[in-house]
Amino acid sequence: xxxxxxxxxxxxxxxxxxxxxxxxxxxxxxxxxxxxxxxxxxxxxxxxxxxxxxxxxxxxxxxxxxxxxxxxxxxxxxxxxxxxxxxxxxxxxxxxxxxxxxxxxxxxxxxxxxxxxxxxxxxxxxxxxxxxxxxxxxxxxxxxxxxxxxxxxxxxxxxxxxxxxxxxxxxxxxxxxxxxxxxxxxxxxxxxxxxxxxxxxxxxxxxxxxxxxxxxxxxxxxxxxxxxxxxxxxxxxxxxxxxxxxxxxxxxxxxxxxxxxxxxxxxxxxxxxxxxxxxxxxxxxxxx
Amino acid sequence: xxxxxxxxxxxxxxxxxxxxxxxxxxxxxxxxxxxxxxxxxxxxxxxxxxxxxxxxxxxxxxxxxxxxxxxxxxxxxxxxxxxxxxxxxxxxxxxxxxxxxxxxxxxxxxxxxxxxxxxxxxxxxxxxxxxxxxxxxxxxxxxxxxxxxxxxxxxxxxxxxxxxxxxxxxxxxxxxxxxxxxxxxxxxxxxxxxxxxxxxxxxxxxxxxxxxxxxxxxxxxxxxxxxxxxxxxxxxxxxxxxxxxxxxxxxxxxxxxxxxxxxxxxxxxxxxxxxxxxxxxxxxxxxxxxxxxxxxxxxxxxxxxxxxxxx
Ligand SMILES: Cc1cc2nc3c(=O)[nH]c(=O)nc-3n(C[C@H](O)[C@H](O)[C@H](O)COP(=O)(O)OP(=O)(O)OC[C@H]3O[C@@H](n4cnc5c(N)ncnc54)[C@H](O)[C@@H]3O)c2cc1C
Ligand code: SF4
Ligand code: SF4
Ligand code: FES
Numbered sequence: 001x002x003x004x005x006x007x008x009x010x011x012x013x014x015x016x017x018x019x020x021x022x023x024x025x026x027x028x029x030x031x032x033x034x035x036x037x038x039x040x041x042x043x044x045x046x047x048x049x050x051x052x053x054x055x056x057x058x059x060x061x062x063x064x065x066x067x068x069x070x071x072x073x074x075x076x077x078x079x080x081x082x083x084x085x086x087x088x089x090x091x092x093x094x095x096x097x098x099x100x101x102x103x104x105x106x107x108x109x110x111x112x113x114x115x116x117x118x119x120x121x122x123x124x125x126x127x128x129x130x131x132x133x134x135x136x137x138x139x140x141x142x143x144x145x146x147x148x149x150x151x152x153x154x155x156x157x158x159x160x161x162x163x164x165x166x167x168x169x170x171x172x173x174x175x176x177x178x179x180x181x182x183x184x185x186x187x188x189x190x191x192x193x194x195x196x197x198x199x200x201x202x203x204x205x206x207x208x209x210x211x212x213x214x215x216x217x218x219x220x221x222x223x224x225x226x227x228x229x230x231x232x233x234x235x236x237x238x239x240x241x242x243x244x245x246x247x248x249x250x251x252x253x254x255x256x257x258x259x260x261x262x263x264x265x266x267x268x269x270x271x272x273x274x275x276x277x278x279x280x281x282x283x284x285x286x287x288x
Numbered sequence: 289x290x291x292x293x294x295x296x297x298x299x300x301x302x303x304x305x306x307x308x309x310x311x312x313x314x315x316x317x318x319x320x321x322x323x324x325x326x327x328x329x330x331x332x333x334x335x336x337x338x339x340x341x342x343x344x345x346x347x348x349x350x351x352x353x354x355x356x357x358x359x360x361x362x363x364x365x366x367x368x369x370x371x372x373x374x375x376x377x378x379x380x381x382x383x384x385x386x387x388x389x390x391x392x393x394x395x396x397x398x399x400x401x402x403x404x405x406x407x408x409x410x411x412x413x414x415x416x417x418x419x420x421x422x423x424x425x426x427x428x429x430x431x432x433x434x435x436x437x438x439x440x441x442x443x444x445x446x447x448x449x450x451x452x453x454x455x456x457x458x459x460x461x462x463x464x465x466x467x468x469x470x471x472x473x474x475x476x477x478x479x480x481x482x483x484x485x486x487x488x489x490x491x492x493x494x495x496x497x498x499x500x501x502x503x504x505x506x507x508x509x510x511x512x513x514x515x516x517x518x519x520x521x522x523x524x525x526x527x528x529x530x531x532x533x534x535x536x537x538x539x540x541x542x543x544x545x546x547x548x549x550x551x552x553x554x555x556x557x558x559x560x561x562x563x564x565x566x567x568x569x570x571x572x573x574x575x576x577x578x579x580x581x582x583x584x585x586x587x588x589x590x591x592x593x594x595x596x597x598x599x
Contacts, residue, residue: 002373002374002375002376003524004333004340004342049335049340049514049522050335050514052512052514053512075541092340219541220543245539246537247535247537247539247545249510249526250510254368254510255512255529256509256529256531257509257511260545261558262478262479262558262562263475263561263563264476264562266558266562285482
């Protein structure tokens with residue numbers, strides 16, 4: 001049934017920051033666990049029975065089977081409840097929903113991942129997928145964060161700062177709040193770590209526009225500025241992918257909350273997206 | 289069986305027992321027949337012993353006296369709710385209903401003729417057209433055929449005169465429309481008029497009450513919430529939502545994708561005037577949003593003014 005959710009057990013809860021926790025889950029039904037396939041950029045709807053549902057991006061990669069991960073920021077009623085859950089607890093899951101990033105189409109190309117804050121969650125799925133499959137020419141990760149304490153998946157990001165080059169993965173980090181930890185990081189990895197916003201990381205970078213795709217996820221204000229940097233470097237609108245957020249209730253194109261656009265073009269972020277190209281944004285008003 | 293019944297000054301689809309209760313000459317009900325398929329408040333799932341169970345089954349119903357525009361409205365809802373993945377609640381109720389259409393005369397609010405929704409070719413089981421001495425019945429489905437077959441004694445052969453009367457009625461009806469929507473290039477026109485001052489003018493008049501959404505036969509946004517019945521039982525309920533509500537586009541962190549009344553007012557017109565090549569416009573011209581708008585905002589007038597503003 002369309003709105004029935006399936007039991008998934010929490011295998012592990014990890015505190016990433018003071019606001020975000022990483023949940024590792026597995027379906028109770030082993031058959032479902034085997035058949036659960038998803039793409040980077042897709043999301044699921046989490047059901048806390050008797051309390052409600054909310055959409056969350058899958059932040060693990062389909063290349064690692066047997067479990068999946070959700071990175072949840074505590075912002076309100078449902079996510080607060082989620083944060084109280086412990087290892088062994090059960091939640092309901094339906095999905096995966098949405099279109100996801102076209103990973104196969106981008107094979108052989110360079111990927112420029114641009115993440116702002118929580119935008120790191122869906123892009124981590126892309127990053128791991130690309131590293132696991134090894135099918136991409138080069139991977140850039142430009143990550144803008146408020147402070148050192150807010151860096152999501154900090155161990156992984158710092159590991160890639162150190163060793164990424166060996167895997168053709170180039171990580172750059174921009175932070176806004178100066179704390180000793182950031183200054184220390186900047187000392188070690190300047191100019192790849194700097195004080196500023198995510199667009200500052202584009203300085204001095206050029207891309208082979210024929211063979212590059214950009215993938216963006218971050219807060220709504222970020223898109224305009226990042227897209228400008230990419231267009232300035234002559235990347236075509238069809239090579240710029242972004243994943244968007246809207247209020248969602250059904251996730252399958254019924255409840256109407258995520259509708260964007262005007263009389264000439266209406267899109268549902270939940271089923272036509274959440275991944276859109278900049279072309280879509282140009283032809284659909286209100287997308288970004 | 290549900291049919292239009294007069295209650296005070298308004299009509300509404302109500303349970304009826306005998307023909308005398310039915311308002312055969314009604315104009316429009318306040319809530320369209322969508323209320324039988326997408327309920328204003330509707331239980332989806334029931335939590336028992338930690339597991340969700342599908343909520344109870346549906347009762348078969350007959351909807352009698354549905355006007356053509358509302359039949360078109362249901363077909364637009366079908367596009368959304370029966371499209372994959374199918375909405376199970378809607379589907380079950382649709383399958384368990386018999387729709388009997390009935391001809392009507394337009395009042396000052398109707399503009400279905402402009403949208404081509406003034407005549408239904410499908411989407412009903414039987415359609416009754418008023419004649420001076422009875423009804424001309426069109427059959428629109430297998431179910432409709434079965435009903436006609438089983439009740440053969442109620443039907444007579446169609447005569448030349450019946451056809452003449454039918455044509456006369458339709459002609460008179462076609463000439464009775466007082467409101468016309470210019471739909472020529474409507475969707476492109478609106479797209480160009482995004483910054484029209486007309487939106488700003490109406491933003492100030494509109495009360496943001498959302499009535500126009502509630503009464504519209506094609507509006508179908510819903511909100512979901514879980515409610516506890518007692519310590520062990522909860523239900524998941526959905527209810528009508530309106531794009532005029534501030535919470536409609538609100539997401540985490542307090543960011544709102546349609547923060548102002550202006551954004552929300554304009555959004556409704558864009559959504560209603562969206563043209564789907566396979567289903568037409570999202571408005572069927574029933575006139576409900578005009579009749580039940582406390583600020584007396586007129587749908588066609590707004591669109592006309594926006595168009596004029598462009599020239
Ligand atoms: C496709 C998609 C992917 C997402 N991925 C992630 C993710 O990976 N990690 C993460 O932490 N968050 C993600 N979110 C956001 C997450 O859904 C919201 O933070 C969550 O729904 C808030 O619920 P709440 O009950 O805690 O907040 P509430 O108490 O309901 O409200 C807090 C705020 O969240 C808004 N909100 C409520 N419901 C939704 C909703 N369904 N969608 C968006 N905003 C809502 C409210 O309007 C309010 O501003 C994603 C959202 C979408 C649409
Ligand atoms: S927009 Fe108004 S006239 Fe059009 S279908 Fe909805 S209620 Fe009827
Ligand atoms: S019914 Fe009228 S006043 Fe109320 S929201 Fe609609 S247009 Fe505005
Ligand atoms: S989330 Fe319900 S229509 Fe997209």
